[in-house]
Amino acid sequence: MQAAIVTIAQQKGGAGKTTLAIQLATAMRQAGRSVAVVDIDPQGSLTAWVRLREHEARDAAELRFSMVGGWRLGVELDRLKREVERIVVDSPPHAESDAKGAIKAADLVLVPCQPSPLDIWASKGTLDIAMNEGRRHALVLNRVPPRGRSYEEALQSLAERGYAALSARLGNRQAFVASLGRGLGVVESEPRSAAADEVRALLAEVEAALA
Numbered sequence: 001m002q003a004a005i006v007t008i009a010q011q012k013g014g015a016g017k018t019t020l021a022i023q024l025a026t027a028m029r030q031a032g033r034s035v036a037v038v039d040i041d042p043q044g045s046l047t048a049w050v051r052l053r054e055h056e057a058r059d060a061a062e063l064r065f066s067m068v069g070g071w072r073l074g075v076e077l078d079r080l081k082r083e084v085e086r087i088v089v090d091s092p093p094h095a096e097s098d099a100k101g102a103i104k105a106a107d108l109v110l111v112p113c114q115p116s117p118l119d120i121w122a123s124k125g126t127l128d129i130a131m132n133e134g135r136r137h138a139l140v141l142n143r144v145p146p147r148g149r150s151y152e153e154a155l156q157s158l159a160e161r162g163y164a165a166l167s168a169r170l171g172n173r174q175a176f177v178a179s180l181g182r183g184l185g186v187v188e189s190e191p192r193s194a195a196a197d198e199v200r201a202l203l204a205e206v207e208a209a210l211a
């Protein structure tokens with residue numbers, strides 16, 4: 001068995017990397033996959049969520065976890081690849097060498113981005129790293145408000161230059177935040193919510209890209 005690696009990367013801080021990593025990984029798990037989450041961000045947000053999950057959500061489906069950085073990342077990913085079906089890597093902001101390593105190793109690089117022209121333009125740097133490494137990549141709009149489409153033009157011009165974006169988007173929803181605070185993903189905490197529908201639609205697109 002060789003796992004597919006999905007790396008979540010975005011140089012800009014606070015775009016939703018850790019949120020997307022957790023929501024996607026828990027949805028993969030719920031879809032019946034064996035999944036590992038890998039935290040290479042020294043901030044350790046994903047690690048904190050995993051610890052919370054271990055204590056507060058003991059009945060939740062098992063996820064393999066590893067916190068790793070530097071030269072050990074490649075070794076760890078090679079090991080996990082033989083043990084699970086999906087690996088989701090959460091990376092730090094700024095184009096640190098660890099983030100680049102995780103992009104290089106990825107089958108798919110997802111770049112979360114808030115829906116504003118400035119943030120979309122700023123995502124080019126991260127998308128370029130994925131492109132230059134020949135990695136499949138896609139921008140994922142996150143925290144999309146119910147109204148207002150002022151960012152569509154920026155998205156369109158990015159698409160014209162060959163950068164892909166998922167059609168699935170995550171809304172700006174408290175359900176995402178609340179699930180993390182319980183050591184869960186939203187497909188586990190509120191499976192019938194609009195937020196969970198969004199994550200499952202995103203998963204379907206991700207799986208189609210990996211197929």
Ligand SMILES: Nc1ncnc2c1ncn2[C@@H]1O[C@H](COP(=O)(O)OP(=O)(O)OP(=O)(O)O)[C@@H](O)[C@H]1O
Pocket residue numbers: 010012013014015016017018019020041043045091092093142143144170171172173174176177
């Ligand atoms: N779809 C969403 N709806 C509501 N809040 C969100 C959503 N996505 C992220 N947030 C909130 O935005 C903040 C930043 O999210 P997150 O920590 O996932 O970003 P990040 O890219 O991992 O940040 P960093 O660069 O610091 O690692 C958090 O407070 C998170 O709860």
Ligand SMILES: [Mg+2]
Pocket residue numbers: 017018019041045090091
């Ligand atoms: Mg983070």
